[in-house]
Amino acid sequence: MNLKNLFIAALLCTVATVNARPRPCGSFCKFRLCNFDGDRTTLPKASFTILGAPSTAQLPFICRPGQKVGEVLKTGEAQVFDSGRYVPISEWSPRGLRRNFISTYIRPFKVPALPHSGLGRLSSSVNQHSFLHDQCMIIPVNRYEIINYATGRPTRILNASGRTECVAFRTTAPTxxxxxxxxxxxxxxxxxxxxxxxxxxxxxxxxxxxxxxxxxxxxxxxxxxxxxxxxxxxxxxxxxxxxxxxxxxxxxxxxxxxxxxxxxxxxxxxxxxxxxxxxxxxxxxxxxxxxxxxxxx
Known part of the structure; x- marks a missing residue:
């Protein structure tokens, strides 16, 4: 192989490597996270959410650009990005984890005083909590409310399905x-x-x-x-x-x-x-x- 062909082969290898890089965390998800500070501010995709006390949610809440989303009524199983793919959390087995997570471990809970849902967790077992920090996750959204912002009351309920009907987030699990x-x-x-x-x-x-x-x-x-x-x-x-x-x-x-x-x-x-x-x-x-x-x- 001459020098020209070697150069072309190296270039093709480099391009393939660049193209193989994973896309940003959950970039395909249509739902987002929003803050409430008097206004409802849409955050960048895959923003951080704190997995704090069990069975509670706090801001940011689950939202969707172009829709007035209220409470999220039903979700699928959370999935963790690991080794280039999204793995159901109940099947996720990182080295050192002593007990697997249950399928409903991460789910939406109502945000106090607001007609919205935020992400939360159930109680941890053994050493589960130590594996939650700074993970990329997605959770499918299956059913949710559309609300009137002025009253906070639902006007209709929508069902959702498909790969893009999800919210992506990165976890923070404080010590x-x-x-x-x-x-x-x-x-x-x-x-x-x-x-x-x-x-x-x-x-x-x-x-x-x-x-x-x-x-x-x-x-x-x-x-x-x-x-x-x-x-x-x-x-x-x-x-x-x-x-x-x-x-x-x-x-x-x-x-x-x-x-x-x-x-x-x-x-x-x-x-x-x-x-x-x-x-x-x-x-x-x-x-x-x-x-x-x-x-x-």
């Missing part, structure tokens, strides 16, 4: 998650003090290994928003250097504007298991600490 939710437009704040004394709060949203998602509902009382819920969460993603010791949590009712008491809920999830769970009401004018908790890691 530690501290989640605060509440059912009014009041301003609540979540603070977590780490064993070395560093504090995660709206004033300091990052430490070496922890992250707070922001100051939710700040200034909401002075706006015309119809957003009657709030959420803040602190997450520590898998890292062998996460500080060990005692963590202290504070719930602060910073500003009140609702006429009724606000129901706030606090949850601490460590390695997929719920360790702290509180649900209380607050009607203070603020700012005032209305709840505390502590946990060891």
């Amino acid at each position: 530690i998650e501290v989640k605060l939710t509440w059912d009014s437009q009041d301003d609540f704040d979540l603070e977590v003090e780490e064993p070395d004394g560093d504090v995660l709060s709206f004033r300091n949203t990052r430490t070496e290994y922890g992250k707070l998602n922001g100051d939710n509902n700040a200034g909401r009382c002075d706006s015309d928003s119809d957003l009657f819920f709030g959420r803040e969460n602190v997450v520590y993603f898998p890292n062998p250097n996460i500080e060990t010791g005692r963590y202290k949590v504070r719930v602060i009712h910073y500003n009140k504007c609702s006429r009724r008491p606000t129901n706030w809920k606090l949850m601490v999830v460590i390695n997929g298991a719920v360790k702290v769970k509180q649900s209380k009401f607050s009607a203070v004018e603020g700012p005032e600490t209305v709840g505390t908790a502590a946990f060891n890691f």
Whole structure:
């Protein structure tokens, strides 16, 4: 073979290699994930979703461009992208997994205070939780509501089938998650003090290994928003250097504007298991600490 033919062969090999690269995670799926911050913002394909406390969902929610999707009523089995193909999660057997997932392990749950569904999980067994972080997954959507955004009520129900009727997402499975939710437009704040004394709060949203998602509902009382819920969460993603010791949590009712008491809920999830769970009401004018908790890691 002469030099010219060698060059052509090498070029063809390179082109074949490029063409063989897998497409982005679930790029064929028509459903997406959306955030709700007063508006419904469509996120890029295969955005991250937190698989936090079992049997709960949080934003982002499942949506579809061009349709006013409400709750997702039925889905197929989640599939994990592994070795170039999508594998049903009940058949997924990565090395070291000590118990297989059940087919309904990942499924939609209703998002509190919104007429939408988000992705969540069932309770983990043995070491399942440690395999969930940063995986590409898709889940088929089989039946869902179309709603009136003004009322939040369904106007019709649609059935779906086919390869593209799915939502793609990447998973995040925090080692530690501290989640605060509440059912009014009041301003609540979540603070977590780490064993070395560093504090995660709206004033300091990052430490070496922890992250707070922001100051939710700040200034909401002075706006015309119809957003009657709030959420803040602190997450520590898998890292062998996460500080060990005692963590202290504070719930602060910073500003009140609702006429009724606000129901706030606090949850601490460590390695997929719920360790702290509180649900209380607050009607203070603020700012005032209305709840505390502590946990060891």
